Amino acid sequence: MSINIGFLLFPNLTQLDLTGPAQVLSRIPDAKVHLVWKSIEPVLTDVGFTINPTTTFADCPQLDVLCVPGGSGINEQMVDQETLNFLRHQSERAKYITSVCNGSLILAAAGLLVGYKSACHWMWSSYLERFGAQAIDARVVRDRNHFSGGGVTAGIDFALTLAAEIAGEEVAKRIQLALEYDPQPPFSCGTPKKAGPEIVDKVLLLQAERIKRIEQNIVIAAGALGQQTPT
Numbered sequence: 001m002s003i004n005i006g007f008l009l010f011p012n013l014t015q016l017d018l019t020g021p022a023q024v025l026s027r028i029p030d031a032k033v034h035l036v037w038k039s040i041e042p043v044l045t046d047v048g049f050t051i052n053p054t055t056t057f058a059d060c061p062q063l064d065v066l067c068v069p070g071g072s073g074i075n076e077q078m079v080d081q082e083t084l085n086f087l088r089h090q091s092e093r094a095k096y097i098t099s100v101c102n103g104s105l106i107l108a109a110a111g112l113l114v115g116y117k118s119a120c121h122w123m124w125s126s127y128l129e130r131f132g133a134q135a136i137d138a139r140v141v142r143d144r145n146h147f148s149g150g151g152v153t154a155g156i157d158f159a160l161t162l163a164a165e166i167a168g169e170e171v172a173k174r175i176q177l178a179l180e181y182d183p184q185p186p187f188s189c190g191t192p193k194k195a196g197p198e199i200v201d202k203v204l205l206l207q208a209e210r211i212k213r214i215e216q217n218i219v220i221a222a223g224a225l226g227q228q229t230p231t
Contacts, residue, residue, distance in 0.1 A: 002030050005064065007021070008066075008106070014046050020159065028166055038082060045071075065166075075214045078218065078221040096146075098148060099119075101155065104118045109224075118136065118143070130222040139154040139157045160181070
């Protein structure tokens with residue numbers, strides 16, 4: 001029996017949030033990967049090339065694994081009721097509800113992280129509490145049937161962790177070896193603590209306009225969720 005693994009595909013997503021985990025999870029025995037969007041037209045990613053959806057919201061089978069990647073495109077998706085309703089519908093019977101990077105904010109906007117711990121990219125993690133979630137500073141976080149990866153590259157760690165959960169540690173180890181995943185970055189600056197305040201400040205300055213735009217929709221999405229969620 002196939003294991004249906006679905007990734008939300010949307011304009012201006014960070015492609016590695018999706019393609020990294022997809023590369024890992026596609027190698028689970030009997031896995032079938034679905035790239036899901038409103039239509040099957042090519043979707044433009046944040047690096048300028050497109051990815052083709054394989055199915056639509058309407059035609060998507062029931063997923064065993066629901067995964068939401070991140071990127072600047074979360075801004076629109078956090079307030080898109082068609083997207084949020086799709087996630088809510090799939091989550092009712094999905095065995096695992098997952099995210100990578102700030103994709104957790106889309107899950108949160110759908111009301112799927114209330115009372116859950118979650119990882120998120122460091123730049124966006126503080127916003128999770130507005131949706132009733134608890135941000136955890138870790139590469140991979142598991143809370144019951146929710147798995148989440150931190151920023152971008154943590155998606156590979158997340159996917160290997162989930163692969164071990166689904167198919168066993170031996171299978172996950174074989175996948176890791178086959179992909180020769182043995183990260184040895186040239187610089188020790190992959191977290192704010194390691195990078196130091198000077199580099200962090202420069203990154204935040206470069207992202208200031210983007211942060212401001214997304215913050216506006218976070219306020220809207222959190223407010224809408226608050227109206228739906230009993231206190």
